[in-house]
Amino acid sequence: MTSHRHPYDTLGGATLVTSALAAQEAGVVPATIRKWVQLGHLRPSGQQGRSHLYRLEDVFAAERATRRAPRRRNSATAGPASRPTSAPLG
Secondary structure (H helix, E strand, C coil): CCCCCCCCEEECCEEEEEHHHHHHHHCCCHHHHHHHHHHCCCCCCEEECCEEEEEHHHHHHHHHHHCCCCCCCCCCCCCHHHCCCCCCCC
């Protein structure tokens, strides 16, 4: 009988995932996971062969920390189309 390895490993109760699974869980592409590591938002918590493993809770924390707030337009930064025009002089 062969053992089937679950894609999610655990270490001390923490769920560890590869960068591909981390990206899938966070709804981003794997390059984003690498960027979060590069910027210090996420640290590997283990290694499986040549692949880094990340604690799933750390992945979610990095996703929350880097999520952008919705942009708001205000009249001070709005483009010319949203500004009132004055009547031509003459």
